[in-house]
Amino acid sequence: MLANVFTKTTLDRWKPPLIAAVSLAALLFFGMAVYRGIDVSFWDELPEAFRSVFGIPDGADAGSLAYGAIYAGYGMLTMGAVALAGGAVSIAGEEKNGTIGLLLGNPVSRTTMAVSKGAALAAVTAGAFIILWLTAFATPVLLDVETGAMDINALIVMMFVNALFYGFFAFALSGWTGKSALAGGVTAGIMVISFIAVGLLPLVDSLAGLAKFFPWYYFSSNEPVLNGIDWGHFAVLGVGAAVFFTAGVVGVNRRDLRSQSVGTKMIDRLRANPMTHKVAEMLAGSARVSKIWIKTASEHQALLYVIVPLMFLMSVMIGPMFSMLDDTLKSLGEQFPETLLALFGGGDMSTPEGFYQIEMFGMMVPISLFVVTIVIGTAALAGEEKNNTMGLLLANPVRRSTVVLQKTWTMIVYAVIVALASFFGVAGGSLLGNLGMDIGNIAATCALATLLGLAFGGLALALGAATGRTQIASYGAVGVAVVSFIINGFLPLNDSTAAWAKVSPFYYYLSSDPLLTGMDWGHAAILGGLFVILVATAVVLFQRRDLRQNG
Amino acid sequence: MTDNVAIHTQGLTKHYGKVEALVDLNLDIIPGEIFGFLGPNGAGKTTAIRTLMDEIRPTSGSATIIGRDTHTDSVEIRKHIGYIPGDLSMYPNLTGRDTLTYFSNLRGGVDWNFVDALAERLEADLSRKVGDLSTGNRQKVGIIQAFMNKPQVFMMDEPSSGLDPLVQREFQGMMKEAVDDGATVFLSSHTLSEVQRVADRVGIIRTGHLVAVEGVQELRSKAIRRVDLYFDGPADGAVFKPINGVRDAEVRNHHVSLSFDGSMEELLNVATSNYTLVDINTQEADLEEIFLTYYREEA
Numbered sequence: 001m002l003a004n005v006f007t008k009t010t011l012d013r014w015k016p017p018l019i020a021a022v023s024l025a026a027l028l029f030f031g032m033a034v035y036r037g038i039d040v041s042f043w044d045e046l047p048e049a050f051r052s053v054f055g056i057p058d059g060a061d062a063g064s065l066a067y068g069a070i071y072a073g074y075g076m077l078t079m080g081a082v083a084l085a086g087g088a089v090s091i092a093g094e095e096k097n098g099t100i101g102l103l104l105g106n107p108v109s110r111t112t113m114a115v116s117k118g119a120a121l122a123a124v125t126a127g128a129f130i131i132l133w134l135t136a137f138a139t140p141v142l143l144d145v146e147t148g149a150m151d152i153n154a155l156i157v158m159m160f161v162n163a164l165f166y167g168f169f170a171f172a173l174s175g176w177t178g179k180s181a182l183a184g185g186v187t188a189g190i191m192v193i194s195f196i197a198v199g200l201l202p203l204v205d206s207l208a209g210l211a212k213f214f215p216w217y218y219f220s221s222n223e224p225v226l227n228g229i230d231w232g233h234f235a236v237l238g239v240g241a242a243v244f245f246t247a248g249v250v251g252v253n254r255r256d257l258r259s260q261s262v263g264t265k266m267i268d269r270l271r272a273n274p275m276t277h278k279v280a281e282m283l284a285g286s287a288r289v290s291k292i293w294i295k296t297a298s299e300h301q302a303l304l305y306v307i308v309p310l311m312f313l314m315s316v317m318i319g320p321m322f323s324m325l326d327d328t329l330k331s332l333g334e335q336f337p338e339t340l341l342a343l344f345g346g347g348d349m350s351t352p353e354g355f356y357q358i359e360m361f362g363m364m365v366p367i368s369l370f371v372v373t374i375v376i377g378t379a380a381l382a383g384e385e386k387n388n389t390m391g392l393l394l395a396n397p398v399r400r401s402t403v404v405l406q407k408t409w410t411m412i413v414y415a416v417i418v419a420l421a422s423f424f425g426v427a428g429g430s431l432l433g434n435l436g437m438d439i440g441n442i443a444a445t446c447a448l449a450t451l452l453g454l455a456f457g458g459l460a461l462a463l464g465a466a467t468g469r470t471q472i473a474s475y476g477a478v479g480v481a482v483v484s485f486i487i488n489g490f491l492p493l494n495d496s497t498a499a500w501a502k503v504s505p506f507y508y509y510l511s512s513d514p515l516l517t518g519m520d521w522g523h524a525a526i527l528g529g530l531f532v533i534l535v536a537t538a539v540v541l542f543q544r545r546d547l548r549q550n551g
Numbered sequence: 552m553t554d555n556v557a558i559h560t561q562g563l564t565k566h567y568g569k570v571e572a573l574v575d576l577n578l579d580i581i582p583g584e585i586f587g588f589l590g591p592n593g594a595g596k597t598t599a600i601r602t603l604m605d606e607i608r609p610t611s612g613s614a615t616i617i618g619r620d621t622h623t624d625s626v627e628i629r630k631h632i633g634y635i636p637g638d639l640s641m642y643p644n645l646t647g648r649d650t651l652t653y654f655s656n657l658r659g660g661v662d663w664n665f666v667d668a669l670a671e672r673l674e675a676d677l678s679r680k681v682g683d684l685s686t687g688n689r690q691k692v693g694i695i696q697a698f699m700n701k702p703q704v705f706m707m708d709e710p711s712s713g714l715d716p717l718v719q720r721e722f723q724g725m726m727k728e729a730v731d732d733g734a735t736v737f738l739s740s741h742t743l744s745e746v747q748r749v750a751d752r753v754g755i756i757r758t759g760h761l762v763a764v765e766g767v768q769e770l771r772s773k774a775i776r777r778v779d780l781y782f783d784g785p786a787d788g789a790v791f792k793p794i795n796g797v798r799d800a801e802v803r804n805h806h807v808s809l810s811f812d813g814s815m816e817e818l819l820n821v822a823t824s825n826y827t828l829v830d831i832n833t834q835e836a837d838l839e840e841i842f843l844t845y846y847r848e849e850a
Contacts, residue, residue, distance in 0.1 A: 288649070289645065289649050289650075289656065292657075295653060299644070387640055388638065388640035389640050389641060389642060390606075391634075391636045392636055392640070392641065392654075392696075394605075394606065394629075395604060395632065396629055396654055396658050397626050397627070397630040398629075546607035547601070547607060549597075549606075
């Protein structure tokens, strides 16, 4: 291992894990404070499988609930995402930046370089978990909450090894392919599917055994906060992480290094072929550079290729699934207290509307919209500045406000496309499952989701306009979204804090039960107004400041 | 007085916190001239151009291009400007032709026959993606986008970066032709030979301060000469330094080399009265020497 490669990589990558850990630590404090003030015995009535996903033991109290929901649930997903993002760019990031040639122009072997970067990934991840570990001990002391026999060390160790598992999976893909987007995307997909599968499969007895094929099972099924470390599960994740780390090192040794070359895509081959030239030109030729918003849309089209079919298929499948699970879900639904369901967007699991609300509209639809709007909002201004292309763009006779508004238009179009995919998916699922859901109410819910997504996309845009920094724009918008989601989920659990949920934009999305009651125009106006204000702020801020120049 | 000037700056100043990147820049550049803006890295050349392009806003002072304020009328001005930024970056996933189409759609009035002629002249391949092009070939696309709408004013920040000598020559020819047609060129560079070849006047900037503005011919006619004196034995530089007009005398054993704009008679008197002069070689200084001399004097 080379100390200076390790040090530089650590210094380059410490911010996201630190921000994530500090945010989660704050949420733990906040969550435990809320749980302390309410009767939490209702958790005992929940289905075993559900509680196991969130690492919530029998006889849970305020402490274990906070650890389970915030650390083992959202926290683990967040830390997994941060680790896999770091793993994805470990090697491929240097190739994308065109710096790997310079680095390896020194007497450094590829193995040394990869090992140093892998070690840095492990180190920054470990640093973040030390913060989580310290907070886990300090919070109950500060709040005077009894944590009993809970094994916090076991929880933190299993979270750490689980994060390394996904981090090094992305590292392996990064090493073998040199493509950071592919490495991050595939790993994130596997992690999310694994999380959902481990949560849903145990609900059906005949499918419960399949959960073992998903790696998340080896983190959550043993309830480490209650039962300590299952060394068999630890070994699965730990050995897996080591194997992926080794695979990444081997992978980068076996292939040609990628240059900054953008490569040839299918559409490029079609443009070059005389037979398909005309059609390809219509799709990817002069048409895509005819206007700023169209070019922006063209740059982000890969988002739609992934998200639109995913949202449509998931939405369609849930209808027939509800029909098949109808009786099981009804009995489960009766066990879920309303206060808890509010955490997942609310809804009665025994009704199709409630099931769709929990399975799709509670998290999946907003997340898919956030991905689209925050990515576009971040790239719109801060991304162009980061790539040093904004100066050239603004050397043309276009106003800065025009650039902001055209790129905002792309964001709106993309959000509507994703919402339409969800709408047609849910409407189709209702039709296939013969659920009889109201089409107008589905449309109203999708419209509110669109406005919610645009509000956070607008925030990313405004932060990018104010600072010209992509990290502030994206992390800022994602951070506010996560905090808003949790505020909307947690504050209503306690009567004294319930009214404060209205500060969260999420409140204006589902609190009116639009799947049952249709459009709440007041809530739509608030979300729409928020979006307009943020875009207007972006216009003003961008017009006033100096453009950044990188490099 | 901005009616008869293409570019006018008055007290143009830009600070980044405590760093004075550009200080009190006063310039008038007339239509139809190529103005060379010389200075080493970090002298403030790019800051000046970015301020004129309204990418960044001056801390104080103002500027006009073709009689219009560079901030309040920036959109109107940009209809008439061809711009090549320093460290040119473009969209890697677009081909050269897509890139030019994108900008031509924003500008309007682009003659594609002219674009094709420029591409042929520079031997630019517009069918390949910008991200797959070498630095020089990417720069060619940048040059074409600056020239393609036949602008009135060119703002160029190190435009020859990465170009091979043949393409540099072609590019210099393009600049001269544009000026012959009435355009104005603001050419920031530290490639002195290029400035010497094409510029009418030169501004020299140092740590944000404009230290001189003179015509290239005037600079060269300042009679600064490179003089090499060869003696039959070791010489002492201290003997020559007091002579009026001697700059940066270097002594290498029997050989004394100096920049000189004083009386040749006095120099020869001192040389022959102290040593036995074996040989003398004298030549007109080039712009590089003059430039370096300015810097040594200011330092």
